[in-house]
Amino acid sequence: MKQTLPQSRRTFLSHAGKLTTACTVAGLSGGLVREAAASTGDCIIETTTNVLADRHYLLTGVRLEEGFEYDGETVIATRTALYSLEIKDGKIAALHPENSTLPGGVPRYQAHGQLLLPAMRDMHIHLDKTFYGGPWQAPRPRQGKTIMDMIALEEKLLPQLLPTSQQRAEGLIALLQSKGSTVARSHCNIDPVSSLKSLEHLQRALENHRDEFVCEIVAFPQHGLLHSKVDRLMREAMQMGVQYVGGLDPTNVDGAMEKSLDAMFQIALDTGKGVDIHLHETSPAGVAAVNYMIDTVEKNPALLGKVTISHAFALTTLAPEVLEETASRLAEHQITIASTVPIGSLMMPLPQLSKKGVFVMTGTDSVIDHWSPFGSGDMLEKAYLYAQLYRGSDEFQLSRAMSIATGGILPLDNEGKRSWPNVGDDAAFTLVGASCSAEAVARVPARSATFHKGRLVSGSIGKA
Structure with a gap:
């Protein structure tokens, strides 16, 4: 027995x-x-x-x-x-x-x-526009489409999304919370089609959850700051409590890198806000944009520690010695990189950036919308992907990978304390x-x- x-x-x-x-x-x-x-x-x-x-x-x-x-x-x-x-x-x-x-x-x-982990942070998401919460809808084929084609498509979709954008934003907030995230930074469209309505709807959604969720907002000129002529709307958004001035591909979308970046930074300087720009460009123009932004922060100390470059795919094109120099300058001027931890040819040099002292954070980006159907809202999943991509398969490196999901907070330091x-x-x-x-x-x-x-x-x- x-x-x-x-x-x-x-x-x-x-x-x-x-x-x-x-x-x-x-x-x-x-x-x-x-x-x-x-x-x-x-x-x-x-x-x-x-x-x-x-x-x-x-x-x-x-x-x-x-x-x-x-x-x-x-x-x-x-x-x-x-x-x-x-x-x-x-x-x-x-x-x-x-x-x-x-x-x-x-x-x-x-x-x-059960194990206690720090709350997680989704530091690049678009809460204001999503198919989440509605019937399944896959994105249209992207092959052969330019970003300008996608902008044209979005101009048609936004009027359909706006009536339910507040409710769907609240659904996304619940999704993030279920995945352990209670802090986020959301980019919010400021464009001629939605004007300030997307922002108003997002702010109502956040107000309904103000005691249980913290979210910074980036005023995002999705259709181009210069191309869509939204400088006035962007400045109005700053007066509505938005924390960051956004931007988008100053060469590919606005067609004038310096003029576009100058306009974005000027709004930030005039209003005392930070900057968080989408930079997808991988051409030499993307590298030039990164260097121009570093130079701008160097000339304007008020911007120190207040600038984020989201995606920053141009960094994947740099030779090792150039990357090392650029990373050192990014760290010196406290410019943050927000990455979705992409795979494939756009795999970012995130460990190299971190080693040089650049603060790297991650986010979902799109959650089941017309850009991508793959966003899950799970930052622990991003840490898992980071560990896989950068060979963090041992106990120590796996534990360190969580840092990207929690804003640098880890239960144990590198010495095990x-x-x-x-x-x-x-x-x-x-x-x-x-x-x-x-x-x-x-x-x-x-x-x-x-x-x-x-x-x-x-x-x-x-x-x-």
Whole structure:
């Protein structure tokens, strides 16, 4: 007869976490989860909740990373331990080790041994225009089409999208939250067809979620700043609370690189805003545009640390020594690169940029729209892709790859010391069924719960 052995609390919670995750993957949100019975191995039923209204509470059974394990100098594993997080007024008030005495009279919830990861950040997305939330519609064929052809198509589509753009933006916000993201930067069309309506609709959507989602807005002249003559509308958008001036391919779309970039930067300087430009150009004109923007920041200290180049595909064309010099200049002038981590011939030199001190961030870009049907809104998936592309298959490099998804926040620093979470940090995190960051990046598990400033904004947790 088989003898039933007593389980340690750590083993029990680890097993429970796996079962909880399995239920989450199966779609049992807000319903019942299975918890392992410690003595018999049978399953018992526990109620979960997807509503958390307490300003002060404990989240128990949370798995935190403690340090690396080594074979010589090689990182071969990650040590973790269970904690109870005390959350108060949107902050982490205390980290209580397993089996420590917890404060009485404070509501308790259960994470079932799941791993705590920093909240993620989608730093390049278009919340204002999407097919998401409506019937399936694939993009039109792109073969042989120029960007000007796509702009002409968009001029016809925008009137069809505008009536539901607010509702679809809110649907995308929910999608991002379900993937663990509570921070975003959204580009928003400013064009002659939609005028400021796309912006107005997006701002209404964001207002409805202001306590659970943070989003910067880029006023994006999708049809060309000069080509569509929207300088006045762009300046009006700045007065409506937009944080960044956008731009688009100054040579291929506007046909005048310096004039287009000067106009974009002038709006930023006149209004005290930042800049985030789409630069897809891979011709020598794209390289010239990058250098011109670096020169402009050098001449205008007010722009230091306030400029982002999105896509920046021209960097893929540079010889190694030229890339090194350009990366050094980008870092010196605190110019950020926002990349979707593309594959194929446009695979970006992201590790080289980071090594030189350039801040690199990632985003979804399009989510099921007339440009692309492939956007998933999942930043952990971007970290997975980054690790695959740049050969980060070992424990250490897998754990480092998560940085691109979280804005540089990692549970452990390069020496294996805990750098997050800390007392006083915003309670912004997500729970996953993984043993460590490296496993989370490699396997991209479902996010069972997402928190923003202490609020449960997606998923569900156990009632302790």
